[in-house]
Amino acid sequence: MTNMNLYSRNDKMFVYLNMFLVGVFTLSTLYPFIYIAALSFSSGFEARAGNVVLTPVDATIAAYKQVLSEPAFWRSYLNTFIYTIGGTLMSLAFIIPGAYALSRPQLYGRRFWNLMVAFTMWFNAGLIPFFLNMRDLGLLDSYFGIIIGFAVNGFNVILMRNFFEGVPSSFEEAARMDGANEFQVLWKVYMPLAKPAIATIALFCIVSRWNGFFWAMVLLQDQEKVPLQVYLRHTIAKLSDDQEFSVTLIDAPYSVETVTAAIIVCSIIPVLLVYPFLQKYFNKGIMLGGVKE
Amino acid sequence: MTMSPHNAPIVEPVPVEDPYAPPKGMDRVVDHLKREWQLYVMLLPLIIWLLLFLYKPMYGLQVAFKDYSIFKGVANSPWIGFEHFETLFGNDQFIRAIRNTVIISFWTLVIGFPVPILLALMFNEILNATYKKWSQTIVYLPHFISSVIIAGIVITAFSPSAGIVNTFLGWFGVEPIYFLTKAEWFRPIFVGTGIWQEAGFQSIVYLAAIAGVSPTLYESAVVDGASRWQMMWKITIPSIMTTIIIMLIIRIGNILEVSFEMIILLYQPATYETADVVNTFIYRQGLQAGQYDFAAAAGLFNAVIAFVLVISANALSRRYSRTSLW
Amino acid sequence: MTGVNLESITKRYGAVQVVHSIDLEVQSQEFVVLVGPSGCGKSTTLRMIAGLEEISDGKLTIDDRVMNRTAPKDRDVAMVFQNYALYPHLNVSENIAFGLRIRRESKEAIASSVDEVAGILGLTDYLERRPADLSGGQRQRVAMGRAIVRRPKVFLFDEPLSNLDAKLRTQMRAEIKRLHKRLGVTSIYVTHDQVEAMTLADRIVVMNDGRIEQSGTPMELFVNPVNTFVAGFLGSPPMNQVQAVLAKGANGPQALVGGTVIDLPKLDALQNDEGRKLVLGIRPEYVTIATKGDKNQVPLEIDLVETLGSEALLHALLDGVPFVIKSETIGQISKLDAVTGFTIDPDLIRVFDGETGDALPGQDRAV
Numbered sequence: 001m002t003n004m005n006l007y008s009r010n011d012k013m014f015v016y017l018n019m020f021l022v023g024v025f026t027l028s029t030l031y032p033f034i035y036i037a038a039l040s041f042s043s044g045f046e047a048r049a050g051n052v053v054l055t056p057v058d059a060t061i062a063a064y065k066q067v068l069s070e071p072a073f074w075r076s077y078l079n080t081f082i083y084t085i086g087g088t089l090m091s092l093a094f095i096i097p098g099a100y101a102l103s104r105p106q107l108y109g110r111r112f113w114n115l116m117v118a119f120t121m122w123f124n125a126g127l128i129p130f131f132l133n134m135r136d137l138g139l140l141d142s143y144f145g146i147i148i149g150f151a152v153n154g155f156n157v158i159l160m161r162n163f164f165e166g167v168p169s170s171f172e173e174a175a176r177m178d179g180a181n182e183f184q185v186l187w188k189v190y191m192p193l194a195k196p197a198i199a200t201i202a203l204f205c206i207v208s209r210w211n212g213f214f215w216a217m218v219l220l221q222d223q224e225k226v227p228l229q230v231y232l233r234h235t236i237a238k239l240s241d242d243q244e245f246s247v248t249l250i251d252a253p254y255s256v257e258t259v260t261a262a263i264i265v266c267s268i269i270p271v272l273l274v275y276p277f278l279q280k281y282f283n284k285g286i287m288l289g290g291v292k293e
Numbered sequence: 294m295t296m297s298p299h300n301a302p303i304v305e306p307v308p309v310e311d312p313y314a315p316p317k318g319m320d321r322v323v324d325h326l327k328r329e330w331q332l333y334v335m336l337l338p339l340i341i342w343l344l345l346f347l348y349k350p351m352y353g354l355q356v357a358f359k360d361y362s363i364f365k366g367v368a369n370s371p372w373i374g375f376e377h378f379e380t381l382f383g384n385d386q387f388i389r390a391i392r393n394t395v396i397i398s399f400w401t402l403v404i405g406f407p408v409p410i411l412l413a414l415m416f417n418e419i420l421n422a423t424y425k426k427w428s429q430t431i432v433y434l435p436h437f438i439s440s441v442i443i444a445g446i447v448i449t450a451f452s453p454s455a456g457i458v459n460t461f462l463g464w465f466g467v468e469p470i471y472f473l474t475k476a477e478w479f480r481p482i483f484v485g486t487g488i489w490q491e492a493g494f495q496s497i498v499y500l501a502a503i504a505g506v507s508p509t510l511y512e513s514a515v516v517d518g519a520s521r522w523q524m525m526w527k528i529t530i531p532s533i534m535t536t537i538i539i540m541l542i543i544r545i546g547n548i549l550e551v552s553f554e555m556i557i558l559l560y561q562p563a564t565y566e567t568a569d570v571v572n573t574f575i576y577r578q579g580l581q582a583g584q585y586d587f588a589a590a591a592g593l594f595n596a597v598i599a600f601v602l603v604i605s606a607n608a609l610s611r612r613y614s615r616t617s618l619w
Numbered sequence: 620m621t622g623v624n625l626e627s628i629t630k631r632y633g634a635v636q637v638v639h640s641i642d643l644e645v646q647s648q649e650f651v652v653l654v655g656p657s658g659c660g661k662s663t664t665l666r667m668i669a670g671l672e673e674i675s676d677g678k679l680t681i682d683d684r685v686m687n688r689t690a691p692k693d694r695d696v697a698m699v700f701q702n703y704a705l706y707p708h709l710n711v712s713e714n715i716a717f718g719l720r721i722r723r724e725s726k727e728a729i730a731s732s733v734d735e736v737a738g739i740l741g742l743t744d745y746l747e748r749r750p751a752d753l754s755g756g757q758r759q760r761v762a763m764g765r766a767i768v769r770r771p772k773v774f775l776f777d778e779p780l781s782n783l784d785a786k787l788r789t790q791m792r793a794e795i796k797r798l799h800k801r802l803g804v805t806s807i808y809v810t811h812d813q814v815e816a817m818t819l820a821d822r823i824v825v826m827n828d829g830r831i832e833q834s835g836t837p838m839e840l841f842v843n844p845v846n847t848f849v850a851g852f853l854g855s856p857p858m859n860q861v862q863a864v865l866a867k868g869a870n871g872p873q874a875l876v877g878g879t880v881i882d883l884p885k886l887d888a889l890q891n892d893e894g895r896k897l898v899l900g901i902r903p904e905y906v907t908i909a910t911k912g913d914k915n916q917v918p919l920e921i922d923l924v925e926t927l928g929s930e931a932l933l934h935a936l937l938d939g940v941p942f943v944i945k946s947e948t949i950g951q952i953s954k955l956d957a958v959t960g961f962t963i964d965p966d967l968i969r970v971f972d973g974e975t976g977d978a979l980p981g982q983d984r985a986v
Contacts, residue, residue, distance in 0.1 A: 011521045018418045025412065026428040029435060029493065032446050035457055039449065050460040098339025101332045108325060113336065116343060122607075123600045125350035126592030127572065128579040132367065133350045152342050173671050174704035178718030178769070179692035182331035188717075192708035211439030214554045218580055229441045233558065236445045257455045264442050271437055278437060279430060313678045313687040328690065 033268075040064070040262040044255030062253035063262040073263065075224060076231035079143075083216075083227050084209040086147040091205045094152050096198065099160035100186050105169075114161070121154040127218075134219060141222050150208075150215065156201050163197035164190060200281040207278065210271065228267050236260055357593045361586035370586075377590035387591060389566070390574040397570060398548040400484045406544060408492040410537060413499030414525060432493025444558035447486055448473060479564040483556065502536040503529055539610045546606025549599045571595045622647045622682065623668060623773055623805060629676035630663050630829075638663055639829045640677065645807060650799050652808045654816040654852070655826035662777060664826070665809045669698050669775050682772055697766035698775040701782060703758050705750040705765075712737070712746040715764045722769075736768045739798070756787045763795070767802065776808040780815060792818055813853050817841070825849050838986040843969075847976040850900045850969060856932065856943045858900045862973065865895040871965075874899055877938035881917055882965045888979040889970065896973025903945040905967040908933070909960045916960035919944075924955050931955055 007015065034054065039047055040063050041056035051057050067073055101107055102114055139145025167190060175185045191198065213229035220226050238256060254262075316324045326333070352367075357377055359370040381387050412432070419425040435443065450457050451472040459469040472478045506529065514524050553572035560568035569577075571591060579588025623645040630638035638660040645651045653661040666672040668679060670691030679686045686694050697718075705714050712733050719729045737743045740760045750758055759779065766774055776795075780788045796819055799806055810816055816823045817837045824834040825848070833845045837853075844850035850858045863874035863881070872889035874881045874897060881899065883889055909916035919935040919942060926948060933944040933955065944961060970979045 008520065014521050015418065015420060018415055019421070019424065022412075022415050022419060022424075022428050025415075026431050029432045029489065032450060032489075033434075035450065036446055039455075047455050050455050050457070050463065052455075053457060053460065094339050094342055097335035101336035101339075104332055106325075106329060107332055107336070108322070113340065116340070120343060120347045122603050123351070124596055125347070125354050126589065126596050127575055128585050128589040128592050129350035129353035129356065130346075131580060132356070132585060133346070133353055136366070137345070148342075149346060152339065152346070157339070168702055168704065170700040170702055170704040171706070173669075173691075174698070174700055174765075175717070175721075177669060177671075177691045177696070177698055178765075179721045182329070182335070184721060186335070188721075189706060192706070195708075207437050211437075211441075213439060213441045214557070229439050232445060233441050236441070236448055236558075255455070257449055257452065260445055260449060264445050267442060268438060275430075275434065275437065279433065313674070313685060314676060315673050315688075324688075 036261045036264050039258055040265050042258060043253055044258050047255050047257045047261075060253055063255075063258035064266075066254045066259055067262045067266065072223065072231060073228075073266075076226055076228045077266075079225060080210060080227040080229070082143060083146055083212070084206055086143070087150065087209040088202055088205040090147050090151040091156070092198065092202060095157050095160050095201060096191065096194075097186065098152075099157050100164050100190060102157070102161045103164035104172075117154050117157050119154075121158075131218060140219055141225065143225060145219060146216060149219075150212070156204060160194070160197060160201055163194055167193055196281065199277070203274070203278050203281050206274065207271070232260075232263050232267060235263055354589060354593050354596075356586045357590035359586055361589075363585075377587050378594070380587065381590055381594070386565075386569065387571075387574060390569050390571045390591075393567060394549060394551055394570040397480060397483065397551050400480060401487055401551070402544055402548065404484055405488050405492065406541065408488055409495035410499055410533075412492055412496040413503060413533075414529060416496065416500060417503050417529065418521060418525065429493070433497070434493075435490040436494035438490070440552065440554045440558060443486060443490055444555060447482065447559060451482065473559065474561065474563045476564045476567045479560065479568045483559060483568070486555065486559075487552065498540060499533055499536060502533040506532040535613070538613060542606045542610045542613070546603045547599075548602065549595060622649075622680075623807065624680040624683075625664075625668070625677065626679075627677035628664065628667060628674060628679060630660070630667060630672065631675040637829050638667070641829075641831055643824060643831065643834070645805060647805055648803045650796075650806045650808065650819060650821045651824060652810060652816040652820035652822070653824050653826055654810055654813060655832075656852075657811055659826040660829040661809045661811075661826045665698075665775055665777055665807060668773075668807060669696055670694050694773075695771050696773040696775055697769055697771040698777060699762045699766050699779045701778040703750075703762035703779075703782075705758055705761055707750055710747050710749050711742055711753070711761050711764075714750065714761055715742075715768050718765065718769050732768050736764045739767070739801070740764050755783050756791055759783065759787075759791055760794075763798070767798075772805065774804050774806040776806065776810075778810055779808075780810070781812070788815075795819060814855065817853065823853075825852055836986070842986045843978070843983040844900070845978050847898055847900070847971050850971070850978075854902060856903050856945065858902050858969070859937075859942050860971075861899040861901065861937060861940060861942065863897045863899050865889060865893055865897055867893055876940070879917055879938050881963075881968070882915075883968060883970060884965045884982060886970065886979055886981050888981060898971040898973050898976065900969035900971060900978075901942075901963060902967070902969075903932070903943045906944045906946075906961045906963050908944060908946050908951070908954065908958045909962050910954055910957045911959050913960070913962065916962050918960040919958065921956075921958050926952075926955075933958060 035052070038054060038056050039052050041059050041061065042052045043058035043060050043062065046052060046057040102110065102117070104110070107113070134140060134145060134149055137145075139149055171189055171193065172185050175189045180188065211229065212227070213233060216227050217230050217233065220230065235256075315321065356367055356370065358372055358374060359367075360373045360376075361367070361370045416425060416429060419428070449455065451459075453459055453469040453471040456472075458472070459467075463469065470478070472482060510528050510532075511524055514528060519527065549571070551570045551572065553570055553576070556568055556570060556573050557576065560573065572595070575588045575591050575595070578584045578591070623643075625641055625643040627640040627642060628638060629636065629640050641660075641664060643651075653664060655661050663672060667674050668681075670686070670689060674687050681694060681696065706717065709717065715733050715736055716729050719732060724732075733746070734743070737746055740763060742757070742760055742764060745753060745757060750761065753761065759782075762779065779795075780791055783791060792815055795808075799819075808815075808819060820837055822834060823837055823840050825832045825840065827848050833840055833849045835843075840849060840853055844853065844858070847860055851860060861874075861876055863876045865883075866873045866875045866880070868880070868882065870882065871885045872883040874883050876899075883899075917937070919937055921933060921935045922941075923934040925932040925934070929948060931946055931948050931952075933946060935942045935944065935958075944958075946955065948955070966984070970982060971977060972979060
């Protein structure tokens with residue numbers, strides 16, 4: 001089927017046209033990133049003038065110098081790492097044992113517990129009650145609040161539970177006959193077996209933590225604690241304001257645009273680094289989560 | 294049991310407690326917990342978390358019916374019935390938010406839904422594995438980029454002076470347009486951004502469905518002399534129709550779920566007219582203006598409708614495909 | 620030493636009873652095979668012995684200790700699963716050692732046990748490999764190694780060979796038999812394959828519908844099946860079962876199959892009750908083929924001859940009812956195409972009641 005020589009003229013036309021269209025879509029996805037990268041390495045003046053299209057104009061690393069010299073940038077970067085690592089570990093600590101228990105047929109009230117998880121995917125109290133609850137729990141403006149407050153999501157629990165349910169029960173039975181208790185069965189047998197599923201969920205958590213912005217903005221007032229995304233948001237907001245008031249920094253070798261672009265590049269890089277792993281696992285993850293209550 | 298002689302008096306057999314029988318009633322529960330307590334230790338943190346962070350706020354929804362005072366707390370604030378809801382439906386901004394939610398969702402659905410299907414079909418027709426892999430890798434990428442960054446890219450690209458869009462337009466002699474302050478431009482930009490960010494990733498579901506089509510179908514079609522175009526229409530699309538319909542049902546079920554994070558990042562007072570949706574309304578009224586009770590009422594209204602939609606969508610897809618979605 | 624004793628063992632799931640009050644006494648060192656069609660309750664019975672299923676009623680003792688409520692790990696039994704349940708993330712040596720590690724045995728003890736078991740099973744060269752890199756037979760051996768290494772009092776096997784291809788199955792069957800001879804551990808083995816049952820068992824227990832139909836040595840069951848179910852289950856091809864009516868002949872009892880007459884053994888139970896419905900059990904191997912002119916032959920209509928090599932299967936019709944004959948081929952190949960009927964020693968016919976399917980009394984032969 002892949003031998004083009006066997007194709008008719010029309011089929012060849014079709015195949016090439018299709019390749020061309022996919023190429024157009026792909027490039028239009030890629031272009032904004034290239035544009036931002038080019039902008040980040042251009043001088044402020046050229047950027048302002050709208051002369052940057054594909055490659056850096058009047059190339060400079062002034063914007064990066066400006067970004068990297070900002071302590072708040074580093075602080076927020078560090079914070080994002082704290083939230084990402086802490087939050088992902090916290091998520092796994094809740095999800096893995098919980099999902100394992102939910103997958104065991106001998107669990108009393110199994111239907112009820114599962115429904116309790118599933119219901120949270122259908123009905124959500126909304127922004128205000130969640131916010132008031134966090135405030136009542138004293139979790140405003142705290143690292144711990146952000147880390148624990150978003151540890152669990154029903155979809156990931158069900159994903160993990162489905163995986164555990166798919167493991168033949170003879171693994172548990174064999175381990176139990178060998179004398180393992182439930183903790184040992186989970187730790188020594190099911191968790192190693194579930195590595196791909198755990199990796200998938202860990203990656204989901206990492207991405208959502210790395211990108212998380214809204215609640216960090218709402219729950220954190222202390223600028224020392226905000227993550228990168230919130231810092232980035234402030235910088236971009238400044239850009240909009242500057243445009244409105246036409247503030248220009250003609251003398252500076254950088255502009256708000258190039259600085260924004262530089263921060264964007266800095267914040268995308270870690271995502272690009274884990275992206276190959278993401279690609280490997282998200283297909284699997286989507287398949288795992290696909291079906292059944 | 295041995296038979297007693299016929300003339301012997303009939304003695305009621307004393308029920309002997311069978312020492313080996315499995316326990317009954319409460320004893321059974323106790324026995325089960327003794328054996329399986331570890332499972333419940335594993336489950337407990339998850340359940341406590343759910344109660345504390347998701348179910349307690351549901352209890353907190355009662356502020357929608359209360360005159361909430363920050364000092365009295367949720368439980369002790371006085372009840373006022375449906376007053377907030379009455380105010381809500383008399384509020385032009387809220388009505389506008391509902392209208393915007395529906396319109397934006399509608400366009401997202403109508404334009405955004407077919408694109409991933411088209412992409413999946415196109416990817417499927419690519420024969421060169423390397424080309425396919427790279428283009429897929431690139432179009433999936435924006436899904437993993439935060440909305441703040443996407444918004445940053447959009448704001449930069451559409452900015453009146455530096456933005457690439459205006460640079461392009463300038464080549465054709467068009468005067469710079471300050472897109473993000475123009476109400477009529479908000480929806481196209483928002484919907485387009487959403488497609489740019491998610492279409493590639495959403496195509497995975499369809500690609501998986503296509504991968505499930507038996508290759509022998511195509512081989513027999515080739516033998517029958519079908520062209521690629523015909524095979525796409527006669528084999529691929531009918532084969533993934535179930536998936537398409539299920540995805541459509543889900544999307545309709547989630548129609549109120551506009552990605553309001555992105556709207557918060559992109560809108561400004563000048564574009565509220567076309568951009569303000571229910572969740573951004575709640576955010577402004579509640580979290581920014583501190584009218585918690587009033588905003589919670591709007592949220593409850595939103596959540597109940599969303600719940601009904603999602604449940605109906607699930608029931609519908611269960612009926613359609615005999616598989617439930619979760 | 621170690622026997623397993625089942626007294627009125629019953630299994631219920633809610634209102635559905637799947638094992639009906641089974642009694643079974645497994646002697647120390649005995650190799651007992653539970654055999655029966657799928658859904659007959661044999662696996663459930665095994666799992667109740669293992670402790671993986673709760674016993675609804677009755678009493679289970681292992682080595683004279685009541686085990687009904689004992690956790691699987693404390694029963695001192697080991698089980699080989701159908702899918703082996705080998706841990707894919709552990710290598711062979713770690714798989715075998717798993718149970719010992721969980722029980723916190725000393726490192727030296729574990730190492731020497733693993734080495735010994737690997738030696739017995741011929742796995743010494745594969746200890747570092749992961750299950751994924753092993754052949755089916757090797758995986759099977761690792762699964763057994765994991766059971767052996769704990770030196771349990773009882774081995775339980777749950778259809779351990781059904782995932783292997785035919786050739787390997789024969790080979791592993793012999794290995795299990797050898798292993799049992801060498802270790803002498805009480806074993807209970809579940810299978811639906813009657814050949815496995817015949818070859819491995821000291822004693823076969825045929826189960827059907829949650830009950831024990833018959834229990835005895837393979838030859839006892841083969842020669843003296845107590846009912847038509849057992850008769851049809853053991854032997855390949857299975858015993859021919861022909862519906863017939865009892866009649867009185869000049870020399871003793873006879874059976875009428877439609878218009879065909881077959882002499883029966885002179886059993887007390889067949890002296891009266893003319894017209895009684897019977898089922899004649901005739902093993903395909905016990906029959907002698909007859910050609911035109913042979914006397915006292917039961918006429919057959921040959922449908923198809925399958926030549927297997929040293930023997931052949933003749934598919935025939937006996938008064939319109941399918942009937943199979945297994946015959947030697949050497950020296951008779953020309954005869955096979957000319958078969959017109961068969962002859963049989965009446966004493967080799969097993970007679971069952973036509974209504975109940977139970978074997979008539981007084982016809983058991985020594986084995």
